[in-house]
Amino acid sequence: MTMAILPPPLQPGDRLGVAFPSGVLRHQEAFWQGVACWQAQGYEVLVDEAAFDGWGYLAGSDAQRRDRLRHLLQDTTIKAILCGRGGFGSTRLLEAWQWLPCAPKWLIGFSDITALLWSYAAQGVAGVHGPVLTTLAAEPLWSQTRLFNCVQRQPLPPLSGTAWGGGCVQGRLLVGNLTVATHLLGTPDCPDFSNVILALEDVGEAPYRIDRMLTQWRRSGVLKQVKGIALGRFSRCDDAATQPNFRVLEVLGDRLGDLGIPIVSDLPFGHEGVNAALPVGVLAELDGDRGQLRVLAS
Structure with a gap:
């Protein structure tokens, strides 16, 4: 698979649409604080409050969520799609989903949004694994600035973590939540992992469940294809x-340490802490000896 392209840089005054592809909004205060962060940068943020009405734990039926996302993608006046929150539900959308031809635009989110980000990258367009609207205001200033710089196509400084060794490699960066990504294995939406730097994080999964998921990755043969692994935060x-x-x-360490590839852990992305923005599907470099992850596309 070829590298994904970055959408055109955002400029103050651009219109940004809000999507809820997954869970229903539960905390409006944090959401509106996130909206205000984008507005403070000079962007117009369009919020369809009809999406606040959920269907159980989902932000509407599958058809409603597909239609809303499709509308935002096809509206040529909207230059980026900001995901309101994660939760669960984006993989349900992929069951009957087809990316329609349209101008590349930014898709920003993380956690359950992993499924959409990886599917979008497979279409050749890079989204951003970064804060959703309900988490953005809690990010430190440098992380917020990194996200805004990312969508303006400015160079991003490398992220530093704990070096496990293994040398230095370049490859296509796939960033996502381990649990969501694991449930893509063996499905039509499973990406091509050749020439990939795999960047993973998770939250609230007991060690034995992390073990079970990584064992599935090992047994599937996928980890023999990837060029390096970048590990973010595994909170709670x-x-x-x-x-x-x-x-x-x-x-x-037990499930990944014998792969013979560059690995860096403790990188500042994931849940319940700093979630540094990383574009998905672009060329990146992982230095397992220096403990750095560098995005090479801008």
């Missing part, structure tokens, strides 16, 4: 109440 994944147990870092 250690369960001190269950004994005996492994810590999540021990599980990551």
